[in-house]
Amino acid sequence: MHSLTLDHRSHLDWNRQIAAGWARRMINGDSPAAWADDTETEIHFAITHLQLDPGDRLLDIGCGWGRHSLPLAAYGLSVTGVDLSHELLTLARYNARRRGLTVNWVESDIADMPLRGSFDAIVQFCGNFMTWFTDRERALEVLRRVAILLRPGGRLLLGTNDWEPELPHRSQQWDEWPGGAAIYRQRYDAQQRMAETQAVIFGPQHQRLEYRRQTWWPSHEDMDTLFAQAGLVIRGRYNAYVDAPYHPDQRGLVYLLAREEM
Numbered sequence: 001m002h003s004l005t006l007d008h009r010s011h012l013d014w015n016r017q018i019a020a021g022w023a024r025r026m027i028n029g030d031s032p033a034a035w036a037d038d039t040e041t042e043i044h045f046a047i048t049h050l051q052l053d054p055g056d057r058l059l060d061i062g063c064g065w066g067r068h069s070l071p072l073a074a075y076g077l078s079v080t081g082v083d084l085s086h087e088l089l090t091l092a093r094y095n096a097r098r099r100g101l102t103v104n105w106v107e108s109d110i111a112d113m114p115l116r117g118s119f120d121a122i123v124q125f126c127g128n129f130m131t132w133f134t135d136r137e138r139a140l141e142v143l144r145r146v147a148i149l150l151r152p153g154g155r156l157l158l159g160t161n162d163w164e165p166e167l168p169h170r171s172q173q174w175d176e177w178p179g180g181a182a183i184y185r186q187r188y189d190a191q192q193r194m195a196e197t198q199a200v201i202f203g204p205q206h207q208r209l210e211y212r213r214q215t216w217w218p219s220h221e222d223m224d225t226l227f228a229q230a231g232l233v234i235r236g237r238y239n240a241y242v243d244a245p246y247h248p249d250q251r252g253l254v255y256l257l258a259r260e261e262m
Helices: 008-027 039-049 069-074 086-099 136-147 220-229
Strands: 057-061 078-083 104-107 119-124 150-160 170-177 180-189 194-202 208-216 232-238 253-259
Touching: 039 069, 039 150, 057 069, 069 078, 069 086, 078 086, 086 104, 136 150, 136 208, 136 220, 150 232, 220 232, 220 253
Parallel strands: 057 078, 057 119, 078 104, 119 150
Antiparallel strands: 150 253, 170 180, 180 194, 194 208, 232 253
16 A cells, blocks of 8 residues: 555545435435335344433434434434535435424534533444544544443444455445446555545546545454443444344444443
8 A cells, every 4th residue: 555644634525525426316316225225123223222212312423314313213312413414414304304303413523523412322323433534543532532422321333234354455346326427446454454445436527536535444353442442341242233143254343332330
């Protein structure tokens, strides 16, 4: 991997552009259901394992268009949904109005959320926010900010069923939608555990935009250490949002954590 160092602003620009692409696809008629087959299972798992009751305060990190925030609000929770994307939050507000649901939508970077505790639970279903930062120190800093938003004993659920502890050295994917297309290239340095992703997006009239991000890709041993340093206790590990225990030879990694009691 070459020595290019990308700042946090480049990472935010990358995420905003990817999210804007998802929003455009939905506006153009792509059904979110095609990307959300496991939503009902994930919601049931969260309610059960976070021990949620109607009226509890819940924070949904990376809420997108409200795929999880809205059914959790329909269950009777007081939900705050945070996302970086203005376009996806516009869709979330529209979806909430259509369903007659109230959610506190907040447009913010996770590293600088204008929120104060205490929440009974925090969820992050789409990806693993421990892989969103450029180094270990930054990941720990943000994890501590998230943890302090929980009440003592409150629970945090994060992870994804497509987690890969080791990435391929090089990979490339192609995506297209009405009016545009994108190429995603990834390189991974296993020794330094750094992943660099390039997104090349083609729009109308062959307009070309390019974005890059560089992030630290922790192992689960790294994450276990960071959780302890942030005052979070591991209550469970899973490969997906089902009750089967975690197996290291299978894809996926989902954590159930609790903030230490005072």
